[in-house]
Amino acid sequence: xxxxxxxxxxxxxxxxxxxxxxxxxxxxxxxxxxxxxxxxxxxxxxxxxxxxxxxxxxxxxxxxxxxxxxxxxxxxxxxxxxxxxxxxxxxxxxxxxxxxxxxxxxxxxxxxxxxxxxxxxxxxxxxxxxxxxxxxxxxxxxxxxxxxxxx
Amino acid sequence: xxxxxxxxxxxxxxxxxxxxxxxxxxxxxxxxxxxxxxxxxxxxxxxxxxxxxxxxxxxxxxxxxxxxxxxxxxxxxxxxxxxxxxxxxxxxxxxxxxxxxxxxxxxxxxxxxxxxxxxxxxxxxxxxxxxxxx
Numbered sequence: 001x002x003x004x005x006x007x008x009x010x011x012x013x014x015x016x017x018x019x020x021x022x023x024x025x026x027x028x029x030x031x032x033x034x035x036x037x038x039x040x041x042x043x044x045x046x047x048x049x050x051x052x053x054x055x056x057x058x059x060x061x062x063x064x065x066x067x068x069x070x071x072x073x074x075x076x077x078x079x080x081x082x083x084x085x086x087x088x089x090x091x092x093x094x095x096x097x098x099x100x101x102x103x104x105x106x107x108x109x110x111x112x113x114x115x116x117x118x119x120x121x122x123x124x125x126x127x128x129x130x131x132x133x134x135x136x137x138x139x140x141x142x143x144x145x146x147x148x149x150x151x
Numbered sequence: 152x153x154x155x156x157x158x159x160x161x162x163x164x165x166x167x168x169x170x171x172x173x174x175x176x177x178x179x180x181x182x183x184x185x186x187x188x189x190x191x192x193x194x195x196x197x198x199x200x201x202x203x204x205x206x207x208x209x210x211x212x213x214x215x216x217x218x219x220x221x222x223x224x225x226x227x228x229x230x231x232x233x234x235x236x237x238x239x240x241x242x243x244x245x246x247x248x249x250x251x252x253x254x255x256x257x258x259x260x261x262x263x264x265x266x267x268x269x270x271x272x273x274x275x276x277x278x279x280x281x282x283x284x285x
């Protein structure tokens with residue numbers, strides 16, 4: 001005589017199936033997101049030299065005495081440097097150039113005057129990453145000191 | 152429980168019947184294949200993450216050296232003591248300082264100053280050699 005599954009057995013089988021599928025699903029989904037973000041972060045590392053170059057080259061034409069930070073905007077002589085959404089914007093009265101920043105990153109500007117050393121302008125770049133539901137904040141600081149002849 | 156209606160597959164009729172279900176051996180084989188696939192995927196994922204982490208550390212080390220060089224160039228005169236002070240300051244303010252096993256070093260050999268970011272196993276992440284100004 002054939003015996004069918006009882007309700008309890010069916011519920012146990014369904015519970016095991018759903019929990020296994022959800023665990024495997026979450027693992028694969030997180031892994032997929034993780035791999036994608038890893039590639040994005042690798043792209044971010046490629047953008048960093050460009051940000052450094054633009055930051056340092058812009059301040060090379062300025063004197064530290066003309067530097068100031070006002071409401072998140074860095075003033076350096078005739079230059080205004082600020083973040084506009086995903087871009088680092090370097091503006092003069094005449095033209096404006098934009099450099100695409102790593103996705104999700106935020107910029108902050110500070111001026112440091114270490115004791116006995118030349119002042120330096122610092123661009124702080126921060127962004128968050130997630131892996132297996134853990135958040136990690138990345139931070140980098142880029143220093144520019146201006147041109148020696150102008151100090 | 153023994154099923155009297157059940158007829159085991161005979162050599163004459165070995166075709167699989169829709170109602171026959173899977174045997175334990177087939178189930179184990181399927182689960183083994185799934186486990187192997189998950190482990191391969193997991194290993195690949197860890198490899199990508201390790202690569203990304205290594206890349207980030209190397210970029211961080213290069214940024215420290217670049218910041219150090221920029222600050223040294225801003226000084227009218229500098230020596231190994233000043234170079235050491237600046238590289239240590241930059242290292243402390245970087246994200247590498249929060250991770251175990253990294254250190255910044257400034258060594259002088261003859262008329263050259265070597266600035267380096269190393270791991271505790273001695274591996275150099277990034278280094279730069281400078282001629283001491285006269």
